[in-house]
Amino acid sequence: MPQPHPEEEAEFCVPVASINDIVTARLEGRALAERLGFSPGEATLVATAISELARNIVQYAGKGDIVLRSAHNGKRNGIVVIARDQGPGIGDVRLAVRAGYSTSGGLGLGLPGVRRIVDDFQIVSERQLGTTVTVTKWRG
Amino acid sequence: MAVPILKQSKYLIATIQSALSDEDLLSLQTALVTKVGQFRSRGVIVDVTALDVLDSFASRTLRDIAHIIRLRGAETVIVGVQPEVAFAMVQLGITLEKVSTALDLEEGLAYLDKKLQHAAAAP
Numbered sequence: 439m440p441q442p443h444p445e446e447e448a449e450f451c452v453p454v455a456s457i458n459d460i461v462t463a464r465l466e467g468r469a470l471a472e473r474l475g476f477s478p479g480e481a482t483l484v485a486t487a488i489s490e491l492a493r494n495i496v497q498y499a500g501k502g503d504i505v506l507r508s509a510h511n512g513k514r515n516g517i518v519v520i521a522r523d524q525g526p527g528i529g530d531v532r533l534a535v536r537a538g539y540s541t542s543g544g545l546g547l548g549l550p551g552v553r554r555i556v557d558d559f560q561i562v563s564e565r566q567l568g569t570t571v572t573v574t575k576w577r578g
Numbered sequence: 579m580a581v582p583i584l585k586q587s588k589y590l591i592a593t594i595q596s597a598l599s600d601e602d603l604l605s606l607q608t609a610l611v612t613k614v615g616q617f618r619s620r621g622v623i624v625d626v627t628a629l630d631v632l633d634s635f636a637s638r639t640l641r642d643i644a645h646i647i648r649l650r651g652a653e654t655v656i657v658g659v660q661p662e663v664a665f666a667m668v669q670l671g672i673t674l675e676k677v678s679t680a681l682d683l684e685e686g687l688a689y690l691d692k693k694l695q696h697a698a699a700a701p
Binding site: 478482 | 597599601630631632633663665666667669670671
């Protein structure tokens with residue numbers, strides 16, 4: 439098993455333009471989480487969050503990026519996931535993060551679900567300019 | 579990557595081999611619905627042991643598969659949801675309600691045998 443590199447500094451961008459890129463993005467995210475010493479359970483949460491965010495990009499904006507970045511808080515490692523697109527933006531952000539709300543016929547678990555499984559959740563969205571969701575997950 | 583579907587007597591067994599794209603999941607749905615008719619199958623097992631993530635889309639597709647297969651007259655059981663995947667699903671708010679699950683392939687087969695026996699014995 440590879441040893442985690444606690445001080446690893448990483449930042450890279452996974453372009454998301456089709457549904458196949460969703461898998462790539464979440465595999466990259468899981469790999470980074472594991473390198474940062476996340477447990478398999480925590481790494482799965484990170485991968486799940488990335489999967490939801492990447493799908494939102496494909497579904498609503500067509501294309502965008504997932505940026506994965508390592509974070510450190512003292513000795514604690516974390517991972518920052520930034521999902522950004524230049525799509526139509528979200529009309530009502532407060533509604534979009536409410537459980538059960540969906541405009542796509544989905545389970546309505548996308549954004550509210552992601553918010554539940556991460557430690558920090560920020561969303562900035564502007565009509566016609568796009569949406570950026572930034573989430574942080576710290577190692578337990 | 580297409581999911582291989584194996585016919586074993588009156589059951590179909592679909593074993594997911596790796597992380598699946600949305601497209602692969604939808605193809606699996608179509609393939610299973612067709613094959614249930616083609617082979618007159620009574621039960622379907624979807625083995626998700628190799629799945630790294632069951633997000634809202636994958637969960638919804640699995641739920642749809644189970645419901646569509648039921649409308650085709652067969653039972654579906656999802657087997658092999660990994661512990662960390664199950665944990666993440668619940669945190670996300672996914673419960674796969676009204677979808678049968680079993681620990682692994684063996685338990686899944688036992689479940690279907692019992693379910694079909696029960697159905698045959700009913701008046």
